[in-house]
Amino acid sequence: xxxxxxxxxxxxxxxxxxxxxxxxxxxxxxxxxxxxxxxxxxxxxxxxxxxxxxxxxxxxxxxxxxxxxxxxxxxxxxxxxxxxxxxxxxxxxxxxxxxxxxxxxxxxxxxxxxxxxxxxxxxxxxxxxxxxxxxxxxxxxxxxxxxxxxxxxxxxxxxxxxxxxxxxxxxxxxxxxxxxxxxxxxxxxxxxxxxxxxxxxxxxxxxxxxxxxxxxxxxxxxxxxxxxxxxxxxxxxxxxxxxxxxxxxxxxxxxxxxxxxxxxxxxxxxxxxxxxxxxxxxxxxxxxxxxxxxxxxxxxxxxxxxxxxxxxxxxxxxxxxxxxxxxxxxxxxxxxxxxxxxxxxxxxxxxxxxxxxxxxxxxxxxxxxxxxxxxxxxxxxxxxxxxxxxxxxxxxxxxxxxxxxxxxxxxxxxxxxxxxxxxxxxxxxxxxxxxxxxxxxxxxxxxxxxxxxxxxxxxxxxxxxxxxxxxxxxx
Amino acid sequence: xxxxxxxxxxxxxxxxxxxxxxxxxxxxxxxxxxxxxxxxxxxxxxxxxxxxxxxxxxxxxxxxxxxxxxxxxxxxxxxxxxxxxxxxxxxxxxxxxxxxxxxxxxxxxxxxxxxxxxxxxxxxxxxxxxxxxxxxxxxxxxxxxxxxxxxxxxxxxxxxxxxxxxxxxxxxxxxxxxxxxxxxxxxxxxxxxxxxxxxxxxxxxxxxxxxxxxxxxxxxxxxxxxxxxxxxxxxxxxxxxxxxxxxxxxxxxxxxxxxxx
Numbered sequence: 043x044x045x046x047x048x049x050x051x052x053x054x055x056x057x058x059x060x061x062x063x064x065x066x067x068x069x070x071x072x073x074x075x076x077x078x079x080x081x082x083x084x085x086x087x088x089x090x091x092x093x094x095x096x097x098x099x100x101x102x103x104x105x106x107x108x109x110x111x112x113x114x115x116x117x118x119x120x121x122x123x124x125x126x127x128x129x130x131x132x133x134x135x136x137x138x139x140x141x142x143x144x145x146x147x148x149x150x151x152x153x154x155x156x157x158x159x160x161x162x163x164x165x166x167x168x169x170x171x172x173x174x175x176x177x178x179x180x181x182x183x184x185x186x187x188x189x190x191x192x193x194x195x196x197x198x199x200x201x202x203x204x205x206x207x208x209x210x211x212x213x214x215x216x217x218x219x220x221x222x223x224x225x226x227x228x229x230x231x232x233x234x235x236x237x238x239x240x241x242x243x244x245x246x247x248x249x250x251x252x253x254x255x256x257x258x259x260x261x262x263x264x265x266x267x268x269x270x271x272x273x274x275x276x277x278x279x280x281x282x283x284x285x286x287x288x289x290x291x292x293x294x295x296x297x298x299x300x301x302x303x304x305x306x307x308x309x310x311x312x313x314x315x316x317x318x319x320x321x322x323x324x325x326x327x328x329x330x331x332x333x334x335x336x337x338x339x340x341x342x343x344x345x346x347x348x349x350x351x352x353x354x355x356x357x358x359x360x361x362x363x364x365x366x367x368x369x370x371x372x373x374x375x376x377x378x379x380x381x382x383x384x385x386x387x388x389x390x391x392x393x394x395x396x397x398x399x400x401x402x403x404x405x406x407x408x409x410x411x412x413x414x415x416x417x418x419x420x421x422x423x424x425x426x427x428x429x430x431x432x433x434x435x436x437x438x439x440x441x442x443x444x445x446x447x448x449x450x451x452x453x454x455x456x457x458x459x460x461x462x463x464x465x466x467x468x469x470x471x472x473x474x475x476x477x478x479x480x481x482x483x484x485x486x487x488x489x490x491x492x493x494x495x496x497x498x499x500x501x502x503x504x505x506x507x508x509x510x511x512x513x514x515x516x517x
Numbered sequence: 518x519x520x521x522x523x524x525x526x527x528x529x530x531x532x533x534x535x536x537x538x539x540x541x542x543x544x545x546x547x548x549x550x551x552x553x554x555x556x557x558x559x560x561x562x563x564x565x566x567x568x569x570x571x572x573x574x575x576x577x578x579x580x581x582x583x584x585x586x587x588x589x590x591x592x593x594x595x596x597x598x599x600x601x602x603x604x605x606x607x608x609x610x611x612x613x614x615x616x617x618x619x620x621x622x623x624x625x626x627x628x629x630x631x632x633x634x635x636x637x638x639x640x641x642x643x644x645x646x647x648x649x650x651x652x653x654x655x656x657x658x659x660x661x662x663x664x665x666x667x668x669x670x671x672x673x674x675x676x677x678x679x680x681x682x683x684x685x686x687x688x689x690x691x692x693x694x695x696x697x698x699x700x701x702x703x704x705x706x707x708x709x710x711x712x713x714x715x716x717x718x719x720x721x722x723x724x725x726x727x728x729x730x731x732x733x734x735x736x737x738x739x740x741x742x743x744x745x746x747x748x749x750x751x752x753x754x755x756x757x758x759x760x761x762x763x764x765x766x767x768x769x770x771x772x773x774x775x776x777x778x
Contacts, residue, residue, distance in 0.1 A: 051704075051706075054704070054706055054707060055706060058706055058707075058710060367692055367693045367695070367711055367714075368707055368711070371707050371710045371711055371714075372707060404700075404703060404704075405700070405703075405704050405707065406697070406700065407660070407693045407695060407696065407697025407698075407700045407708075407711075408570060408660070408661075408697060408698075408700075409660040409664070409692075409693035409697070410660055410661070410664040410665065411660075411664070411691075411692075411693070413664075414664055427569070427570060427572070429572075430570065430571060430572030431572040431573075431574055432572070433572055434571065434572030434573050434574075435572070439571070439572065443571065443699070443703070447567065447568060447571055447573055447576070450567065451568055451573070451576040451579075451580075453562075454531075454562045454563045454565075454576075454580055455562075455576075455579055455580065455583065457559065457560050457561070457562050457583075460562045464531075464534060464535045467535060468535050468536070476771075476772070477771060478771050479766055479768075479769050479770040479771040479772065479774070480739075480740070480743050480769040480770075482744075487702075488705075489701070489702030489703070489705045490701065490702055490705070490740070492705055492709065493705060493706075493708075493709030493712075493713075493741065493744065494709065494712065494737065494740030494741045494743075494744050495739075495740045495741075495743040495744045495769060496736075496740060497536075497736050497739050497740055497743070497751075497768045497769030498769075499535055499536040499537070500536070500537055500538055500539060500765075502538060503534050503535060503538060504529050504533055504534040504538035504541040504542075505529070505534060505557075505559070506538075507538045507542070508538075508541070508542075508557055517545075
């Protein structure tokens with residue numbers, strides 16, 4: 043996927059001026075947060091479950107090589123094949139080869155963020171294979187040639203009129219009087235069109251929410267059932283999974299599943315939770331003849347052993363972005379790559395480089411809401427701060443900011459001079475605002491005064507006033 | 518007698534020092550009313566958060582090392598800010614993770630440091646204040662105070678004891694106002710949109726006064742309210758609890774407007 047993160051500020055300007063986007067954001071915002079809190083309130087042990095989830099992931103990451111090898115051996119024992127891929131190029135090549143070997147012309151796809159990361163669709167198209175997204179949101183995005191703006195609700199930035207407009211553009215046989223008033227109308231249209239694709243597909247590609255070491259299974263959760271049709275109808279199933287998806291046992295996976303849907307959509311459980319262990323066995327009535335897992339590193343192992351290792355606990359529930367006031371101001375596309383919101387602001391610099399993604403960890407107020415809802419307790423603000431440190435060390439942060447910081451720090455380390463400087467500043471600003479108590483503009487403070495008045499100081503500093511009171515014996 | 522009183526060092530904070538010294542005096546008054554002996558160490562400047570959150574760990578360390586010296590030897594350190602309080606309690610010790618001796622001193626300081634309102638209620642057992650304020654107020658929970666220090670019930674408990682004051686809750690009291698330290702000038706477009714959402718909620722409460730416990734958030738919200746032409750007054754909660762509103766204009770208001778409400 044093309045990187046548009048360096049243009050974050052321009053993306054934001056665009057997003058703030060996009061009335062349709064703002065309408066969709068305002069419409070969705072309360073429901074995400076409300077559903078999660080209702081689900082959490084219904085499960086008294088939710089807080090303990092978060093600790094358990096964190097511990098399962100920490101244990102697995104500390105022994106990642108062991109669990110990946112155990113998992114891979116069990117996949118092969120069940121008749122599946124594992125393709126170990128270090129880079130995105132290797133992963134794309136592996137997927138293409140499986141598809142070509144199967145003589146595939148049409149490939150159905152379940153929703154997968156790693157597929158977006160790898161740009162699987164573009165790669166298949168380049169080689170004459172037609173990928174068809176079957177998740178409702180991804181389906182409309184494919185029609186519109188847009189990327190997802192959210193990791194579990196990829197097209198929530200669209201309003202109903204956008205859906206109708208897009209359908210009419212490509213489904214040219216739609217009768218003019220066909221109504222799209224309800225969500226059901228949209229669903230029916232997509233379902234009808236997709237049915238023939240499901241039946242025609244030679245290969246089905248899904249993601250994986252978890253890989254289970256003890257059984258060699260992959261797990262997907264969906265609400266539409268499209269994932270099941272994608273992975274069971276074609277003769278070949280490819281699961282795309284990054285290395286941190288592995289967990290030791292079935293029980294560990296179910297503990298995390300209890301956290302996942304509640305954190306994501308506020309459901310107790312997703313509508314469909316499907317475990318795939320190998321392909322069709324002799325005597326099975328259905329299922330794919332071949333089961334492949336393309337296992338992808340693509341930068342993640344570099345995070346192991348660093349302060350960013352904790353990010354690999356992420357189970358992609360989207361609770362962080364669902365509760366992020368910045369995300370709901372700018373929308374997912376502003377972040378400029380695959381993963382938006384707080385989790386993306388930590389993960390994206392790890393995967394594409396802080397020089398490309400520098401804005402993302404900076405565009406946070408550190409309000410801490412994301413960390414407070416994370417089901418595996420990733421300290422997202424802390425990790426964003428670590429990225430700011432890497433940036434500062436490499437002199438990547440803006441020069442103006444660095445100079446201001448250096449001047450301020452020089453004074454702050456010298457209390458006597460600092461007293462004098464603050465006294466002068468407070469006096470000057472207090473004098474400027476003596477009539478109104480505020481300034482509508484001030485040179486070098488446009489960042490503040492463009493959208494806000496600047497309240498002016500009382501006029502003397504605390505320390506000046508305190509010293510005076512002491513001299514006068516009042517304190 | 519003075520020996521039995523807890524010795525409290527006031528950490529004024531850079532924004533109170535520069536912008537609103539009266540909040541520091543309100544804090545002193547409240548602490549003394551609660552039975553504390555208050556001192557203000559001269560060698561303090563800033564908790565280092567601007568550097569810390571800008572990735573300049575070395576400067577943050579140096580500033581915090583200065584605080585360890587300035588604030589050693591007191592029973593408590595009290596801060597009229599959840600943000601600076603959170604910095605000292607939750608973050609500052611980790612700046613010295615690689616230096617066990619300093620880390621131990623930092624832990625000791627962190628454990629003795631409290632945000633003003635929660636110190637009054639949780640440590641000094643203050644249940645009511647001797648103050649009156651005629652008006653309807655709403656209260657914004659600043660992020661660091663709320664999520665790092667668990668400050669939620671304490672300010673409400675003390676506000677309930679202020680004569681004449683009615684509290685109307687803000688619909689999204691726990692949602693960030695968009696200040697975020699340097700964030701507000703690094704990403705002004707986002708920040709202004711966030712604070713505009715906040716001022717909409719403030720208007721919806723019908724309150725005539727907005728209170729919070731952090732100068733950063735207060736300046737941001739007051740600045741936006743004034744830009745929108747709102748008549749809502751913005752004040753630090755300590756001013757109301759200390760009964761000092763009569764002599765002090767609200768944030769962003771002209772002198773002489775104290776009596777108007």
